[in-house]
Amino acid sequence: MSLLFERYRRPLFSYLFHQTGQRVESEDLVQTVFYLMLKNRRTFSADGAFRAWMYQIARNALINSAKKGSRTVYQAEFPDHGTQLIEHNLEQDYEQNEAKIQLDQAIARLPADQREVLILSKYQELPYKEIAEVLKTTEGNVKVKVFRAIQELKKIYKNL
Numbered sequence: 001m002s003l004l005f006e007r008y009r010r011p012l013f014s015y016l017f018h019q020t021g022q023r024v025e026s027e028d029l030v031q032t033v034f035y036l037m038l039k040n041r042r043t044f045s046a047d048g049a050f051r052a053w054m055y056q057i058a059r060n061a062l063i064n065s066a067k068k069g070s071r072t073v074y075q076a077e078f079p080d081h082g083t084q085l086i087e088h089n090l091e092q093d094y095e096q097n098e099a100k101i102q103l104d105q106a107i108a109r110l111p112a113d114q115r116e117v118l119i120l121s122k123y124q125e126l127p128y129k130e131i132a133e134v135l136k137t138t139e140g141n142v143k144v145k146v147f148r149a150i151q152e153l154k155k156i157y158k159n160l
Contacts, residue, residue, distance in 0.1 A: 001034070001037075001038055005034055008051075011124055012030050012033060012058060013027065014119075014124070015055065015058060015120070015124055018115065018119045018123060019112070019115065019116060019119065025065070029058070029065065033054070036057050036060075036061065037054060040057070049130045051124075051126060052126070052130040052133035052134050055126070055130075055134045056133065059116070059135075102160045103157065105160060106153055106157040107119075110153060114152055114153075115149070117145045117149055118146065118149040118150070120134065121142075122146075128142045128146075
């Protein structure tokens, strides 16, 4: 389990953080997911992808967290970009940092279902087949959802 934790804690945290926007809650959810994976290890079948099974558990943990009221609304923690820049504040570094912050803000404004499918496909780099397993839908439906999420993200980003 420690090998799995070392291998998947960062991508799992990234997924959860992009979903919740809260660092502490995401860290707690990572722990919960690994606990649930250990507890429900017998439900994993070798014919399925491990990552899909793990993200399915993470997704369920997010849903349960929202139902319990511990997470009400997505509230991103956007760092003050001025404090992140090092003293050698090159204009290119600043522009890249600004673009990243605007992209994060645009992603935060996406509806939860679009944000989720975009994170799984672009940030977590899951193949559409695995995303379909996580979301319990078809691969074709995932492709459509990703396309629509990207189109919506473009609109939001332009308005920022």
